[in-house]
Amino acid sequence: MSEMAERAPSSVALESWPSPLRTVSGAPVPALAFGLGTRHRHVSDDVTANALRAALHAGFRHIDCARFYGTEAIAGRVLAEGLVPRRELFLTSKLWMTHHDDAGVAESVNASLAALGLEYLDMLLIHWPVAWTRDSDPADKARGVTPRADVPLVATWRAMERLVAAGRVRALGVSNCGVAELDEILGSDPAVRPTINQVECHPQCAQTALRDACAARGVRLACFGPLWPQRAAAEGGGGGAAAGSARVVAACAAAAAAHGRSTTQVLLRWLIQRACMPVTTSSNPERVRQSFGALDFTLTDAEMAAIDDAGARAPFRRYNPLGWREPPDALWFAPDDIDASESRPSQAQSAGSPRVVLNS
Numbered sequence: 001m002s003e004m005a006e007r008a009p010s011s012v013a014l015e016s017w018p019s020p021l022r023t024v025s026g027a028p029v030p031a032l033a034f035g036l037g038t039r040h041r042h043v044s045d046d047v048t049a050n051a052l053r054a055a056l057h058a059g060f061r062h063i064d065c066a067r068f069y070g071t072e073a074i075a076g077r078v079l080a081e082g083l084v085p086r087r088e089l090f091l092t093s094k095l096w097m098t099h100h101d102d103a104g105v106a107e108s109v110n111a112s113l114a115a116l117g118l119e120y121l122d123m124l125l126i127h128w129p130v131a132w133t134r135d136s137d138p139a140d141k142a143r144g145v146t147p148r149a150d151v152p153l154v155a156t157w158r159a160m161e162r163l164v165a166a167g168r169v170r171a172l173g174v175s176n177c178g179v180a181e182l183d184e185i186l187g188s189d190p191a192v193r194p195t196i197n198q199v200e201c202h203p204q205c206a207q208t209a210l211r212d213a214c215a216a217r218g219v220r221l222a223c224f225g226p227l228w229p230q231r232a233a234a235e236g237g238g239g240g241a242a243a244g245s246a247r248v249v250a251a252c253a254a255a256a257a258a259h260g261r262s263t264t265q266v267l268l269r270w271l272i273q274r275a276c277m278p279v280t281t282s283s284n285p286e287r288v289r290q291s292f293g294a295l296d297f298t299l300t301d302a303e304m305a306a307i308d309d310a311g312a313r314a315p316f317r318r319y320n321p322l323g324w325r326e327p328p329d330a331l332w333f334a335p336d337d338i339d340a341s342e343s344r345p346s347q348a349q350s351a352g353s354p355r356v357v358l359n360s
């Protein structure tokens, strides 16, 4: 594996990577997902519904949901309009940390299916590999204390496998997991292997080693926060990292100009050419349409390398998975919304600061 990491180029042919996701009709899912979290937790139902309609019209087929987002009922209403047949869609949902126990897993999936108006989920992810007690969220969040529940990751996985056997879920995966968590699941001789690990990833948080470790295990990296450098640069957040974000954006803008594209499309394309699946979002239908244009052009090796280089010089990470193994009171929770003051250099790089932002 280390040998693979050493020789892994930045760009990887998509065909050579773990098999693409497929809808129930057998069609490959475009390597770009539309998310209904983050921004959509803070806009009106109508705004989210219109953005989702725009996403479906544009060609998005993979919709990234979660119980935590509170937007599954809105998605259900739009899906019921029948813009795209169910068998051509790929719907992902996630278990929140309060629902890792047997009963909680079933309850969460039943609630997702009812809200979405679906018979099955295409993919179920463990949102974070940390179990909380049922009543710990959200009130305790403000106090920064979240009692852990004693539910091993593998027990949660077994409960998820039972839902696959029952036909309620078609594939399983994880989110915010490192190699240790993946190996915990893989080492338990699972009946259903993980397919996806959804993590923060953008040029300033390239996750190359994790991507390669996942690929060696047949797991594909799905990447949230793909546009973070653009946002950090525009809002001036992140202290020293903001200047680095500006250099990443400049490298992307240069490539965008050469291809007649936008910086957003280049940031998404950079991930796709690294065999990663961006999970992006917007509340603005025109931006949603524009994002889907990341699929039909190719960055040169030199453009990829320039973006790699600019990102590597200014590491920045918003969500810190290093906090997972820490005692509960070491966890720290940011306000739900994201503003410039929250943009900060990598928590992972601040020694002795095992804090984690869980407002996904």
Ligand SMILES: NC(=O)c1ccc[n+]([C@@H]2O[C@H](COP(=O)([O-])OP(=O)(O)OC[C@H]3O[C@@H](n4cnc5c(N)ncnc54)[C@H](OP(=O)(O)O)[C@@H]3O)[C@@H](O)[C@H]2O)c1
Pocket (backbone or CB within 6 Å): 034, 035, 036, 037, 038, 039, 040, 064, 065, 127, 175, 176, 198, 199, 223, 224, 225, 226, 227, 228, 230, 231, 264, 279, 280, 281, 282, 283, 284, 287, 288, 290, 359, 360
């Ligand atoms: N598994 C997890 O723990 C986790 C964590 C975070 C996110 N996620 C998933 O990933 C999805 C995307 O996450 P994200 O919000 O961090 O993604 P992102 O795609 O990096 O950022 C989306 C933000 O970028 C803005 N934006 C979009 N297009 C733009 C453009 N052309 N120009 C300027 N700004 C633009 C949007 O604002 P406007 O609405 O104003 O366009 C939105 O606020 C979420 O919805 C969720 O489904 C998962």
